[in-house]
Amino acid sequence: MFFKxxxxxxxxDEDLMKSIQRGKxxxxxxxxxxxxxxxxxxxxKMLWQNEAKANDFTQELFLKIIENxxxxxxxxxxxxxxYTIANNLCKNEYRKKNNQQKAYDQHQLLQTxxxxxxxxxxxxxxxxxxxxxxxxxxxxxxxxCFILRYKDELAVKxxxxxxNCPEGTVKSRLFSATQKLRKNLKKHQExxxx
Amino acid sequence: MKNIQELLENKSFEAxxxxxxxxxxxxxxMSEYKEMYAVLQQSKTAFNQVNARxxxxxKQNLNNQFREKNRSGISLLSWLMxxxxxxxxxxxxxxxGSLFYYFNANQKTPVPxxxxxxxxxxxxxxxxxxxxxxxxxxxxxKKTRSETKKVLPKKETLRTNPPIAESSIDPSFxxxxxxxxxxxxxxxxxxxxxxxxxxxxxxxxIEVTVR
Numbered sequence: 001m002f003f004k005x006x007x008x009x010x011x012x013d014e015d016l017m018k019s020i021q022r023g024k025x026x027x028x029x030x031x032x033x034x035x036x037x038x039x040x041x042x043x044x045k046m047l048w049q050n051e052a053k054a055n056d057f058t059q060e061l062f063l064k065i066i067e068n069x070x071x072x073x074x075x076x077x078x079x080x081x082x083y084t085i086a087n088n089l090c091k092n093e094y095r096k097k098n099n100q101q102k103a104y105d106q107h108q109l110l111q112t113x114x115x116x117x118x119x120x121x122x123x124x125x126x127x128x129x130x131x132x133x134x135x136x137x138x139x140x141x142x143x144x145c146f147i148l149r150y151k152d153e154l155a156v157k158x159x160x161x162x163x164n165c166p167e168g169t170v171k172s173r174l175f176s177a178t179q180k181l182r183k184n185l186k187k188h189q190e191x192x193x194x
Numbered sequence: 195m196k197n198i199q200e201l202l203e204n205k206s207f208e209a210x211x212x213x214x215x216x217x218x219x220x221x222x223x224m225s226e227y228k229e230m231y232a233v234l235q236q237s238k239t240a241f242n243q244v245n246a247r248x249x250x251x252x253k254q255n256l257n258n259q260f261r262e263k264n265r266s267g268i269s270l271l272s273w274l275m276x277x278x279x280x281x282x283x284x285x286x287x288x289x290x291g292s293l294f295y296y297f298n299a300n301q302k303t304p305v306p307x308x309x310x311x312x313x314x315x316x317x318x319x320x321x322x323x324x325x326x327x328x329x330x331x332x333x334x335x336k337k338t339r340s341e342t343k344k345v346l347p348k349k350e351t352l353r354t355n356p357p358i359a360e361s362s363i364d365p366s367f368x369x370x371x372x373x374x375x376x377x378x379x380x381x382x383x384x385x386x387x388x389x390x391x392x393x394x395x396x397x398x399x400i401e402v403t404v405r
Contacts, residue, residue: 023264025257032253040248058248059255066239066260127241150234154303175199182229 013078021069032062038152039086045135045147046090057089079154083162087144094140127185134184142177145170198222202231316387323380 007032008016021028039061044054064085065072072081135143144163148154150168156174160167198221207227210218218227282346 025260025264028256028260028399032256036253037245037247038299041244041246044246054246055252059252062252063259066256066263109397127236128243131240133236146237150237151244171199175202178199178202178230178234182226182233185233185236186229 014074017065017069017072017078020065020075021072031065035082041084041151042086042147043090045132045145046087046140047093049132049136053093057086057093061086061089077158079152080158080161082150083148083154084164087162090140130185131156131181136182137184138177138180142173142180142188145173146177146181149174171184189190198227202227202234206231323384325380 003174007120008019008024008025008027011019011027011030012029013034016027016031020031033105036058040054043057047057051132057076065082136145138146141163147161148159148162149156155160156167158171160170164168197214201210201218205214207215207224209219222230341361
């Protein structure tokens with residue numbers, strides 16, 4: 001009666017962060033539920049579809065929230081803040097990774113994408129696989145823009161803040177990414193458009 | 195560019211207005227637009243179907259970390275970091291002060307030992323000083339009607355004659371003269387000799403007797 005259970009699922013992300021700052025464990029659970037999959041997918045795609053790295057980075061990111069929740073300024077949007085950290089983590093990882101290894105990974109991915117195209121099946125599942133492979137062929141900046149816009153459904157303005165670039169650049173990258181994907185998924189399009 | 199990306203996200207080629215079509219066709223062909231539109235729509239659907247989840251152990255680890263962090267925080271720093279309003283501090287100081295005063299007032303205060311100063315007083319054994327003074331009595335003039343004659347008393351009979359003179363002084367005056375006089379100089383002397391003795395109500399009485 002006196003201790004009415006709070007419904008954290010009705011809270012905004014920013015309010016959840018305020019509760020986390022006060023040490024409310026259920027608020028953290030709710031926030032993890034909302035963002036863990038999105039962030040995991042973001043890391044997975046941005047870090048060469050490496051599952052282990054995606055798990056490590058997801059954990060590292062949420063640990064940052066636990067360790068220093070007051071670094072979040074409630075005046076800004078939580079999604080912008082969390083994706084900015086995620087993007088910075090990826091950038092650091094790119095720096096660590098040497099170019100040779102990166103080139104090898106890219107080559108491997110291209111191989112995977114090509115082999116997939118040989119077994120063309122106009123099924124949605126196959127398209128999904130191809131789309132993921134095609135995404136990996138995009139430059140990192142374009143890929144990040146595309147995922148944040150169409151997977152995480154963030155506004156262009158917000159993406160520009162996360163990636164620290166003008167809105168025009170974001171739109172340009174999105175258009176460029178869409179054109180490249182169209183080229184890579186051309187065989188799918190013929191059936192899909194029909 | 196700006197317009198095309200927005201149109202790609204929202205409108206198929208058929209849904210475009212004449213003006214929008216012209217704008218689009220100046221950048222890409224109709225087929226390209228249709229393909230790009232299809233890619234975007236398909237991508238959105240594909241992204242929604244993605245069910246990528248991190249390892250469940252991560253959640254467990256994070257929960258442990260969260261509990262650990264908040265437990266240690268409560269015990270040490272968080273108590274010290276609680277902001278306290280100024281009025282609360284002042285109120286608590288006031289309460290403490292009044293309690294302190296209350297308990298101190300109830301305690302028996304040690305009675306200060308007052309030593310009675312004993313004054314040395316020199317007291318005369320006789321507090322009444324008798325001074326003998328000779329006060330000259332006024333001469334009494336006797337009025338006579340006539341010169342007295344030398345009368346030789348007769349041997350046979352001695353008879354008493356009526357008084358031949360009277361005193362001019364009122365007898366009551368004479369009585370008043372016999373009353374006690376106070377000698378002020380004698381009193382002063384006595385006081386000086388008493389050396390700090392407090393003024394006494396029993397001022398030495400000096401009686402003067404007239405003899």
